[in-house]
Amino acid sequence: MPPKTKLRDPAAEITFGALPDLIGYQLRLAQIAIFRDFAQTLGSYEISPGLFGALVIIEANPGLKQTELARATRLDRSTVVSLVDNLERRALVERRSAAGDRRSNALQLTPAGKALLKKLQRLVAEHEQRLAANLSAKEQLTLVKLLEKIFPEYR
Amino acid sequence: MPPKTKLRDPAAEITFGALPDLIGYQLRLAQIAIFRDFAQTLGSYEISPGLFGALVIIEANPGLKQTELARATRLDRSTVVSLVDNLERRALVERRSAAGDRRSNALQLTPAGKALLKKLQRLVAEHEQRLAANLSAKEQLTLVKLLEKIFPEYR
DNA sequence: TATTGTTATACTCTATAACTATA
């Protein structure tokens, strides 16, 4: 007799094979959930995790060039152009002329950008509390430390 | 004098403000690196983490319906249509007629699908070893356990 | 009425390649 695939009991639970043991899989699942909560938390502001990160980096490094922002965010230079377009259209970021190199832009938050970022940071802190609701303070620290050990050579 | 934004020293390193302490941020960084290594590892096979996960789930639950696959992968039903189209076009998955309900498809791996999945699983195991290269066996286990505690209500 | 799969459509995120202006 040829080997036939045994079909599953349609009433049975779906199983996930070896997936749940994979770090990559659990990380992806966690991120899907995190992304949804993030979007819901910042709902009215139309700010993605990527845009939030860019705002934080620009605030921490006022005057940085787009190429530097691209490196810091792991995005292509061309992708950063639309990202900055987006933030500038909303008057959160300004492209200033950089002192000493007329090719590059010096990025800065506008006062409105700074004010918005303050609000966002409060909301993101709440979001972090929610995602870590089942983790002790010590576990949260451990988690960050372990995540930092994944492909540290690419950071 | 009006408060002026102090520009950063152009020779200085870029800093990341409060981002590195955020679980969500570290998770995103880790995932970007993992995704790139995954793609490189499975390079010639054109299989994304999502497609790999779908193959594993179909193998573990032969005969499952598209709607069930959608739930398991956290994708919309319509997204699963193109996912299955993709795998069926490559003769890795078959849509069989489901016994007892002519609306639904019973999904199964083809022999070619099973053979490919075996190869992929070996490659993914290598990929996991690489991403966890800096983690002890105990740390790997801890990491998975901690990740499972993030928004468990969405799993 | 409700569910399954499907289609048409659109939106977000991202990259590659080619261009320009400056260095």
Next chain:
DNA sequence: TATAGTTATAGAGTATAACAATA
């Protein structure tokens, strides 16, 4: 020659809404 920013374009991945077939 090389770099900074830009544009045009394309591809992946995803979702929403409306529909036909079937339950």
